[in-house]
Amino acid sequence: MNLCPIGVFDSGLGGLTAVKRLIELLPNEDIVYLGDTGRVPYGSRSRETIIRYARQDAAFLISHGIKAMIVACNTVSSAALDLIAPGAGVPTFGVVEPPSERAAALTKNGRVGVIGTAATVRSGAYERAIARINPAIEVISAACPLFVPLAESGRTDAEDAAVIAIARDYLEPIIASGADTLILGCTHYPLLRDAISSVLGEGVALVDSGATTADYVAVRLREMGLLNGSDTPGERRYFVTDIIDGFETQASRFLEADVSGSVRQITLE
Ligand code: DGL
Numbered sequence: 001m002n003l004c005p006i007g008v009f010d011s012g013l014g015g016l017t018a019v020k021r022l023i024e025l026l027p028n029e030d031i032v033y034l035g036d037t038g039r040v041p042y043g044s045r046s047r048e049t050i051i052r053y054a055r056q057d058a059a060f061l062i063s064h065g066i067k068a069m070i071v072a073c074n075t076v077s078s079a080a081l082d083l084i085a086p087g088a089g090v091p092t093f094g095v096v097e098p099p100s101e102r103a104a105a106l107t108k109n110g111r112v113g114v115i116g117t118a119a120t121v122r123s124g125a126y127e128r129a130i131a132r133i134n135p136a137i138e139v140i141s142a143a144c145p146l147f148v149p150l151a152e153s154g155r156t157d158a159e160d161a162a163v164i165a166i167a168r169d170y171l172e173p174i175i176a177s178g179a180d181t182l183i184l185g186c187t188h189y190p191l192l193r194d195a196i197s198s199v200l201g202e203g204v205a206l207v208d209s210g211a212t213t214a215d216y217v218a219v220r221l222r223e224m225g226l227l228n229g230s231d232t233p234g235e236r237r238y239f240v241t242d243i244i245d246g247f248e249t250q251a252s253r254f255l256e257a258d259v260s261g262s263v264r265q266i267t268l269e
Contacts, residue, residue, distance in 0.1 A: 002226045005030035005235075006217075007061030007069040007090075011053075012040035012152050013250050014187030015072030017210030018095070018217075019236075020255055022070075025218040026227065029234045032064045036268065038241035041148045042075045043117020043186065050079045050119060056268040058085040058092075060239070066090055067226050070217055072210050074185050075117045078125035091224065098216040099183045099209040100129035104137055106205050107181040111138045113174035113204075116185035118143045126185055140177040144170040144189070151188040154250050158194035167192070167199045175200065183207045191254060238263040 006022065008015050012035045019033055034057055036042075042050050054076040061069055068091045071077050071084060077094030085092050103112045114126040121143040130137050146166050150156060155163060174182060180203065184190055187210040197206065221227050228234075236259070240247045244263045251259045 002067050003030070003228050003230070004065050004067035005032045007032050007034070007064065007066035008072050009034040009036070009057040009061055009069070010073040010187055011035070011042040011075070012037050012148070012188065013191070013247065013254065014148070014151065015070070015210060016251055016254055017187045017190045017208060018070050018072040018214045021211040021214035022218065023236070023255070025214060026221075027233055028230045029228055031234060031236045032061055032066060033236065033238045034060055035238070035240045035247060037247055040152060041117065041145070042073065043119045043148060044145060045119065047079050047119070050075055051083055054079070054084050058088070060266070060268055062088050062090055068093070068217065068221060070213060071095065072187050072213070074120045074187060074209055078120045078123040091220075093213060093217050093220070095187060095209045095213040096125050096129050096185075098212040099185070099207045100126060100133060102212050103181045103183050103207045104130055104133040106207065107137060109178065109180045110136055111140065111177055111179040113177060113179035113182040114139055114141045114185045115144050115170065115174065115182065115189060116141070117148065118145055120185055126183065140174060140179055142170055142173050144186070147186065147192055148188045151191040152246075152250070154253070156191045156195065158198045160195070163192065163195045164199065167195050171196065171199050179204065181205045181207065183209060185209055236262055239266045240264075241266060241268055
């Protein structure tokens with residue numbers, strides 16, 4: 001029995017894809033979420049800047065006495081997961097390995113697409129993770145930098161012609177490769193899932209990096225004896241580094257639960 005909360009962070013809304021699944025799987029756990037909305041997007045920044053921001057994010061969550069941390073950001077997980085919270089004694093989970101495992105198990109034709117931020121694609125983290133699992137799998141990657149601002153601004157509708165035009169352009173190399181499985185290698189991208197699916201068609205299986213990681217973490221926390229065993233619903237607190245309005249609206253829509261009153265604006269040092 002461990003009553004401490006689970007900490008989750010991302011540059012913005014994207015990490016809520018992990019939170020949503022965590023709430024489904026572990027409804028009685030407390031969750032502290034940090035979205036660094038004042039500095040989103042991370043994906044267009046240098047590795048040094050991403051690491052600096054991520055260390056501040058992690059320190060903030062650790063100061064809340066968390067028992068485990070999900071780095072629900074592929075950009076940070078790819079840049080240097082092991083540099084984020086060394087020595088803090090908090091089990092830390094990134095979002096690259098679980099979807100890599102899932103995609104390697106799902107693909108039938110041995111071709112897996114990965115879409116992510118420029119920093120994630122540049123890092124080659126998915127190519128390395130998938131090669132460790134099955135070196136015969138071919139990985140085709142594409143950066144989709146405009147997907148994050150679209151998701152943050154709530155512009156995600158599959159009927160929106162501008163969204164579809166951008167998705168078609170970005171996904172063209174994935175379609176051309178014949179990949180039958182696509183990792184949404186940025187936690188923001190599931191917010192655009194309908195648009196992505198409508199461009200790719202039903203023959204391509206989509207793997208959600210945030211949700212797949214939440215599945216993995218739920219199993220690991222149970223194995224580690226870190227679940228709280230409580231039968232009362234968990235408390236969820238959300239922190240952002242810019243005005244709360246947009247986050248509150250988008251988060252309530254995405255989580256299908258009213259989060260107003262649980263969101264606070266903070267400053268990171
Ligand atoms: N959601 C994050 C990711 O998974 C970061 C997106 C960004 O800030 O560029 O990569």
